[in-house]
Amino acid sequence: xxxxxxxxxxxxxxxxxxxxxxxxxxxxxxxxxxxxxxxxxxxxxxxxxxxxxxxxxxxxxxxxxxxxxxxxxxxxxxxxxxxxxxxxxxxxxxxxxxxxxxxxxxxxxxxxxxxxxxxxxxxxxxxxxxxxxxxxxxxxxxxxxxxxxxxxxxxxxxxxxxxxxxxxxxxxxxxxxxxxxxxxxxxxxxxxxxxxxxxxxxxxxxxxxxxxxxxxxxxxxxxxxxxxxxxxxxxxxxx
Numbered sequence: 001x002x003x004x005x006x007x008x009x010x011x012x013x014x015x016x017x018x019x020x021x022x023x024x025x026x027x028x029x030x031x032x033x034x035x036x037x038x039x040x041x042x043x044x045x046x047x048x049x050x051x052x053x054x055x056x057x058x059x060x061x062x063x064x065x066x067x068x069x070x071x072x073x074x075x076x077x078x079x080x081x082x083x084x085x086x087x088x089x090x091x092x093x094x095x096x097x098x099x100x101x102x103x104x105x106x107x108x109x110x111x112x113x114x115x116x117x118x119x120x121x122x123x124x125x126x127x128x129x130x131x132x133x134x135x136x137x138x139x140x141x142x143x144x145x146x147x148x149x150x151x152x153x154x155x156x157x158x159x160x161x162x163x164x165x166x167x168x169x170x171x172x173x174x175x176x177x178x179x180x181x182x183x184x185x186x187x188x189x190x191x192x193x194x195x196x197x198x199x200x201x202x203x204x205x206x207x208x209x210x211x212x213x214x215x216x217x218x219x220x221x222x223x224x225x226x227x228x229x230x231x232x233x234x235x236x237x238x239x
Contacts (some may be wrong), residue, residue, distance in 0.1 A: 008079050008153050009146040015075045016145015017138045019068050024137040027060040048130045057115075057126060061108050068141070069103015069148050070096040076149030077156055089156040098155060099148045107144045111136065 073096050081089065089095075114136045119128030200219060204212045 005150055005153070007083075008076050009150045011075055011079050012072050012145035012147070012149025013142045014145075015149070016068065016072050016141040016143070018141070019071060019145070020064070020137040020141025021134065023060075023064040023068065023141075024133060027064065049127055050130050050133060051125055051127050054121065054124050054126055058108075058112070061111050062104055065104030065107040065144075066100045068107065068144065070100035072103060072145045072148040073099020073152035075145070076152035079149070080153035080156060088158060090158065092156075095152045095156045099152050102151060103144055103148050106147065107140055110143070111140050114140065 074092060076099075077089070077092050077095050081087070115126060115128065115133075118132045118136060119126050121127075200215075203215060207215055
């Protein structure tokens with residue numbers, strides 16, 4: 001019987017929350033030691049606050065995202081395999097690599113965003129109460145764990161990217177090639193959107209009020225025109 005997606009995500013929530021909290025307990029003091037400031041001190045409100053350099057914190061977040069993503073992918077893989085041992089799957093090491101990339105790609109910006117809301121950045125350092133950081137670690141770990149575990153179980157099936165039976169790519173090169181074909185364009189599109197949005201935001205901030213309106217209008221027309229052109233596909237017309 002195939003594993004239930006909700007059940008696999010539940011395992012990912014628990015495993016991700018525990019892993020993330022443990023990683024904070026390990027990396028928190030290590031990154032704080034690299035700070036010029038005292039690692040922990042009594043805050044005016046009575047709580048305990050940790051001070052870390054942004055570089056050390058972000059490097060540790062990247063490492064935790066990669067390792068945690070791989071671990072959560074293996075959790076989803078193991079639960080899915082245990083529920084349906086007869087199902088044909090890719091080797092676990094390939095799924096772990098995908099999980100590591102996904103864990104870092106999602107966990108890193110999510111944690112940074114929450115730190116910006118819950119902490120205080122000043123002079124290359126971030127100050128945040130330990131309790132808030134613990135809650136952030138648990139929340140991010142639970143969310144990323146659930147997503148990675150569920151996705152890992154799904155993509156471990158060859159049929160997830162359109163293969164079954166003898167068509168399954170069993171070699172490393174075959175797996176990478178066929179997976180790239182399946183997810184390459186969506187990834188390229190996502191990266192392109194991020195680059196365009198970031199670049200446009202910088203240009204709008206640097207422009208005058210009138211210039212920003214004109215620039216935004218021109219970009220909007222280009223995007224809508226391009227979308228309409230792709231929808232109509234006039235180059236496919238056979239006249």
